[in-house]
Amino acid sequence: MHFHFNLINTENHARAGEFSTPHGTILTPTFAPVGTLATVKTLTPAQLESTGANLILANTYHLFLRPGADLIAEMGGLHNFMHWDKPILTDSGGFQVFSLADMRKIDQDGVTFRSHIDGSKQRLTPEIAVQIQEKLGADIIMAFDECATPYDESYSLKAMERTHQWAVRCMNAKTREDQALFGIVQGGIFPELRKQSAEFISSVNFPGYAIGGLSVGETKVEMYQTIEIVNQILPAEKPRYLMGVGTPEDLIYGVQRGIDIFDCVLATRLARHAAALTNTGRLNLMNSKYARDPDPIEQGCSCYTCQTFSRAYIRHLIMAKETLSGTLISIHNIHMLQDLMRNIRQAILENRFKEFSQSYLSNYQYKPGVTADKILSF
Amino acid sequence: MHFHFNLINTENHARAGEFSTPHGTILTPTFAPVGTLATVKTLTPAQLESTGANLILANTYHLFLRPGADLIAEMGGLHNFMHWDKPILTDSGGFQVFSLADMRKIDQDGVTFRSHIDGSKQRLTPEIAVQIQEKLGADIIMAFDECATPYDESYSLKAMERTHQWAVRCMNAKTREDQALFGIVQGGIFPELRKQSAEFISSVNFPGYAIGGLSVGETKVEMYQTIEIVNQILPAEKPRYLMGVGTPEDLIYGVQRGIDIFDCVLATRLARHAAALTNTGRLNLMNSKYARDPDPIEQGCSCYTCQTFSRAYIRHLIMAKETLSGTLISIHNIHMLQDLMRNIRQAILENRFKEFSQSYLSNYQYKPGVTADKILSF
Numbered sequence: 196m197h198f199h200f201n202l203i204n205t206e207n208h209a210r211a212g213e214f215s216t217p218h219g220t221i222l223t224p225t226f227a228p229v230g231t232l233a234t235v236k237t238l239t240p241a242q243l244e245s246t247g248a249n250l251i252l253a254n255t256y257h258l259f260l261r262p263g264a265d266l267i268a269e270m271g272g273l274h275n276f277m278h279w280d281k282p283i284l285t286d287s288g289g290f291q292v293f294s295l296a297d298m299r300k301i302d303q304d305g306v307t308f309r310s311h312i313d314g315s316k317q318r319l320t321p322e323i324a325v326q327i328q329e330k331l332g333a334d335i336i337m338a339f340d341e342c343a344t345p346y347d348e349s350y351s352l353k354a355m356e357r358t359h360q361w362a363v364r365c366m367n368a369k370t371r372e373d374q375a376l377f378g379i380v381q382g383g384i385f386p387e388l389r390k391q392s393a394e395f396i397s398s399v400n401f402p403g404y405a406i407g408g409l410s411v412g413e414t415k416v417e418m419y420q421t422i423e424i425v426n427q428i429l430p431a432e433k434p435r436y437l438m439g440v441g442t443p444e445d446l447i448y449g450v451q452r453g454i455d456i457f458d459c460v461l462a463t464r465l466a467r468h469a470a471a472l473t474n475t476g477r478l479n480l481m482n483s484k485y486a487r488d489p490d491p492i493e494q495g496c497s498c499y500t501c502q503t504f505s506r507a508y509i510r511h512l513i514m515a516k517e518t519l520s521g522t523l524i525s526i527h528n529i530h531m532l533q534d535l536m537r538n539i540r541q542a543i544l545e546n547r548f549k550e551f552s553q554s555y556l557s558n559y560q561y562k563p564g565v566t567a568d569k570i571l572s573f
Numbered sequence: 574m575h576f577h578f579n580l581i582n583t584e585n586h587a588r589a590g591e592f593s594t595p596h597g598t599i600l601t602p603t604f605a606p607v608g609t610l611a612t613v614k615t616l617t618p619a620q621l622e623s624t625g626a627n628l629i630l631a632n633t634y635h636l637f638l639r640p641g642a643d644l645i646a647e648m649g650g651l652h653n654f655m656h657w658d659k660p661i662l663t664d665s666g667g668f669q670v671f672s673l674a675d676m677r678k679i680d681q682d683g684v685t686f687r688s689h690i691d692g693s694k695q696r697l698t699p700e701i702a703v704q705i706q707e708k709l710g711a712d713i714i715m716a717f718d719e720c721a722t723p724y725d726e727s728y729s730l731k732a733m734e735r736t737h738q739w740a741v742r743c744m745n746a747k748t749r750e751d752q753a754l755f756g757i758v759q760g761g762i763f764p765e766l767r768k769q770s771a772e773f774i775s776s777v778n779f780p781g782y783a784i785g786g787l788s789v790g791e792t793k794v795e796m797y798q799t800i801e802i803v804n805q806i807l808p809a810e811k812p813r814y815l816m817g818v819g820t821p822e823d824l825i826y827g828v829q830r831g832i833d834i835f836d837c838v839l840a841t842r843l844a845r846h847a848a849a850l851t852n853t854g855r856l857n858l859m860n861s862k863y864a865r866d867p868d869p870i871e872q873g874c875s876c877y878t879c880q881t882f883s884r885a886y887i888r889h890l891i892m893a894k895e896t897l898s899g900t901l902i903s904i905h906n907i908h909m910l911q912d913l914m915r916n917i918r919q920a921i922l923e924n925r926f927k928e929f930s931q932s933y934l935s936n937y938q939y940k941p942g943v944t945a946d947k948i949l950s951f
Contacts, residue, residue: 239620262885266885276885278882486640487647504656505654512610518896518899
């Protein structure tokens, strides 16, 4: 067996576990940085490894269009191509394709769309999405799903039903034993649809399950309620992956509701726009108050950036439009989230996650003047 | 004495030496990568160190305008600000200011110019240029000189005379003992002016001498002849720095003519435009012939990039406009030039530089189909 999920401890709904893959064991809960085009933007694999990152995500849609799955297969697969020897997860391309809006046409069999790069006509079906992901060779691959806009109930129903049919087709199309195919629950923000979807997807024997269609415009409360509904149904003995979520507060709220795996572009996207994540909230390092600040981004942080550079230097790089600022802040932001996940996991293992999360959130400024624990009661 | 130049061996005009500075000894001949804005573009200091780089150059003009010399001084100087513990050289700002063309006005005392960033009125004089460089705190600082257009003899004469007066003023303005101020020889491509300038500048007791005003539009033959004329006059016991030169072939031709120190933006600028330096010529990695090429940029190269990534992967990053391509090629390009300088130095130490350079240049494609040894007879 290549894949085995071992739940080591739970505290209320929060879970600490380990998920073995052909490229090593993922300690859960875990946060996966995003390397859309076979690179976590601005970072070498060596820098990425220094952040403590383990699992990373790459995007099938983007790699399918450029450089193409055949080329990556020829180069020995994604791990070899980008030189990442730890676990990789690829999404199915569904989310990106459905984001193309009027550049795509959906039918029962799949989706025809135009490439955002050259306008060429392309097609994805559940079978093609699995085939591409088999060529890419990630450890965890995702079923081809349809992500509806959050508040459209009749479309959410249609998209969910298609997602269910496609999940079964993905399962049937899969041929590689060294990849774990995860099913995806859809259903928008509608509790009945989410229940139906969680039940159906759970009935297919996937080695892991994902919650899709969240963090796409719904409110925080709707997102957390949906996670709760779905996780009551998903089997406890399989890993649960919340797609596209990754603020510090959401990682804690997600773990509280039983999530094991997260991914998000936020850490690296913010970094390229001068914003640093810290354990007490975000810093906009472009702010002139940092111009002569000799402190690191975050006191006590052990990342390369905080061990080496002042806020003043990083702000100078930002003002001078030097891309090194993106690199340095990305290193910090990813490292900070990895540290947070390690601390969360340790707290669960020691049955003190409740205290940990309450203390963390009371110190975390969600927005200036608003602590994170005030936005929800839990 | 903070600064001592020790000539270990010479072979014809080529010299192998060592120049001690407060931040370590520079083994000469050496090539200094350029970190204009207190960063060698796209690289962390750790990555830069991995290339074998030792001396680096930063630009006074750019740092004076942004973030300002006072701020850098407040942050502990350039070494501390950018976290480079090895030797640093700053230019005087003269070259950049004179490149501003109609945005500057020269008088006997100095230059008034408008910032390329915000159009603000600024002034540099020999005294101010030294004062700024003392605040920045580099190991080697440069006299404020005037660089004329290469073919205008009457302007070259005027600029040279001003450069001489300003060299003396710089020497008088200098207060720090832990910085070596180098004088700069000007005089365009005119042998008589260059002789006059080399004689005058040599008469001022600088710890090192630079040749300015080359690689600014003159021919290769004019450049090499000028170096020969000047180096016949410059004192043998002081280091000689050829400013702004850095192709592999020019490093060899320069060393052949007695140069000890070089700097150039070429290695990193080419890297950000998809071009790799190799010991047999340049590669344009955007070329589709590299799309499925599993080889490293250069076989046998020990840099991180060549030890880790294929040309196919780097080309993919280029096509996808990922800035990591600039980082990876910069690492290779700088490493390649550092390796070349180490090999040149070793050859001089073993009295086989002539054979080394002949063999190197006969294998080096200056342009497709043209070997470097054909462009000059030497």
